[in-house]
Amino acid sequence: MTSNSLIEAGSIVMLRAIELEKQLKFTESLTCYEESIGLFIKALRSIPDNTQPEFKDRFRLKVSEYITHAEKLKEKLKKESENGNYHEQIVIEEGATGYSYKKVFGRFLEDGTVSKVWVEDPYIRNSYQIENFSHFCEVIVQSVSKVKNIYLTTGEDAQVC
Template sequence: MSSNGGPETAAIQVLTRAVQLDSEKKFAEALACYEQGIRLLIQAAKEVKDENKRTHFKKKIEEYLVRAEVMKEANKKVKTIGRTHRQIHIDVDSTGHSYETIFGDLIDETLSSVEVEDAYIRSIHQIYNFLKFCELLVHKGPHLRNITLRTSRDPSPAEHSTQNQRLSEIRASLLKHSVKLTVEYSDTIHDREIRFDSGWIIKIGRGLDYFKKPDSKFCLGWSDYHFRQCHQTTVDIFHQQSVG
């Protein structure tokens, strides 16, 4: 779009601000700017005489309408979940608490980066849990580009080497889906917290390791965590805008 005055110039200014607010995950403010900018762009399209330019405006309007809808849905989640603080109590031996159930509604087109702080992503089943979580992120987050894992080293040098190798294999696999995994080791980490750059913060008492071992490799729950029995823990979900 070229700025030659009138509604077009105003639309450019407002939509530029909308894109900036969008990148900052300020959903409500971005939505308001998208809606205002779209109205101005519609007005500009009506006034312009050049057919190619009118077609270009219509295409941009469609693109911004899609993004405005994403902002609307994201803002709705903040209002319905974040500001009321969702707390999930998982009872011992209960089922139906897969990562999809806990995190699924929070993963959408606004997500581009995830930070996982979990001291115990070391043993094979814990690393499998992390892999399962990564699979969900990639499946439901089309714009995900970065995952950062902060965890502790296995105290055994040999086991740490194996730990590092397994995480390296996950890193290589994620790269095939245009997602970069960064692993940071800390010997003093104790927190268990997951942060989405879309604003969601999830605290789980046991971190990702709240599932019990399945009875065998040939039972419900081995591959689908929905059927796995759980340890007792509490999940707290809120949005950073609700605690600002």
């Protein structure tokens, strides 16, 4: 890829990162920031030193600002996660496909630091709901995280005989 196409691709991903951050989807946003920064760095390396020195210097400064912002976002996520305060809501439209448990939750498990999982779902009662919860647990157990406990809190069933 040429430096221009790398910059263009990085810009598209950067706009996505900014949009995700505005939507408070910080982990996805961080991933996009990191990807776009990588593309920008490749672009910088592909520009010869003796051509466009002013552009290269301005671009390098802007990439440095993006790196600083991404590091701050990463630190914020780390603190929120350590304090147990991190919350993210994912809206899945009815009938939507492509949202496996691994795809939705895998990014939280991939760093290997999760040891306990708490699930609050007041409606796990029917066999298909229990089966879905079981599939969710399989994804957790098969991840690189060494999860020791999975806690499930459900509501009371009003139809208990």
